[in-house]
Amino acid sequence: MTTEDHGFVHPDVIVCPGGPLLIRGEHVIEDADGVAHQTVRPVSAVCRCGKSASQPWCDGTHKVLPARDRP
Amino acid sequence: MLLPKARGELSQALFDSLRSEPGDTGTLAQVRPTDRDDVQIALWAMYELHYAGFEDVDDELEWHAGGLGLRRSLERDFESELRARQPATTLAEPFAEALFAFIAEHDGPSIAAYVQRKADREQVLELLRHRSIYHLKESDPTAWVVPRLPTAPKAALMELQYDEYGGGDPNRLHAHLFALGLEASGLRADPYAYIDDVPVEILELNNAMSLFGLHRRLRAASLGHLAAFETTSSLPSRRVAQGLSRLDFPPEMIAYYEEHVEADAVHEQLAVRTICGALVEAEPQLIDDVVFGAFTCLDLEDRYAQRMLDGWAS
DSSP states (O other), X not given: OEEOTTSOOEESEEEXXXXXXXXXXXXXXXXXXXXXXXXXSSEEEEOSSXXXXXXXXXXXXXXXXXXXXXX | OOOOOOOSHHHHHHHHHHHSSSOOOTTGGGOOOOSHHHHHHHHHHHHHTTTTOOTTSOGGGGGOHXXXXXXXXXXXXXXXXXXXXXXXXXXXXXXXXXHHHHHHHOOOOOHHHHHHHTOOHHHHHHHXXXXXXHHTTXXXXXXXXXXXXXXXXXXXXXXXXXXXXXXXXXXXXXXXXHHHHHHHTTOOOSTTTTGGGOOHHHHHHHHHHHHHHHOGGGHHHHHHHHHHHHHTTXXXXXXXXXXXXXXXXXXXXXXXXXXXXXXXXXXXXXXIIIIIHHHHHXXXXXXXXXXXXXXXXXXXXXXXXXXXXXXXXX
């Protein structure tokens, strides 16, 4: 849902070009192996490049990938 | 905490005056600084009056006109020097991608890579003592900026700072995590225990953050600094964590760096997109100061890294 009630766009989910998916609020994310991970911070970054060593979370690895391999 | 050791004639005169009642700073303007160390420790001590202060300095002196006059004079020179170091830069569009690219294209020496593979235990302990000056008040200089921002970047900065300060849980406050790591590593965790040991590059790193944070005029530089700091943290933090594991450092110290792998992967996106992005959308004239702050962060980190790597190699 996008809240625009008071003049500002404040999305729950932000797709970062070439980077992770930002999600606001508390969520449980199931990784590719079926393991559930609870968010622990106000905003969390979910890996989209598939190369993070901290799955399912982003660890910045997308930045060292060639541009064509970034999400 | 007491005032640090003076590093030259100016800091000696300043510290003598701060210890005296009622802080007679009348003749300080005539004292010539001995060197950069002398200037930077004097500036650091005056900034510290705005944070925790010193047991041997009257709290009233935080706002003593004579001291503030000296601080302003040193700050002017420091800011001019920082600006003179920056090559002319114009960011392309879109802003967020251009700022990420500006930071990524900056190539400097890496302490993290050295810690990961080569550093010995003594070298890492030295690094932790130096880093303690900032990490024990992590995020505090940026907190000054909050009331100086328009609505969107203000809300965005608080979203990030809330995480830095533990989301309301003192056990997760980043500065506290670092304190636990220091204690577990056999180091002192009281603030500034190691201030007399740090090189001038560490004083400059800390003073630049306070300069940017304490001046409303420099709010964009503070947020640009934040963006560069967060954007160069995730992958280096993993390398440092791996180096700490290799050297059998305690889990508390490793946990601090591991926390920054994931936290700063979030924070770099927030700092660049929702904080700096929202700021320059609201106040487009501030874009050059965002870049100035980002450059200053990268440049001062390079200078510190070069000094340490040179020293360890010799």
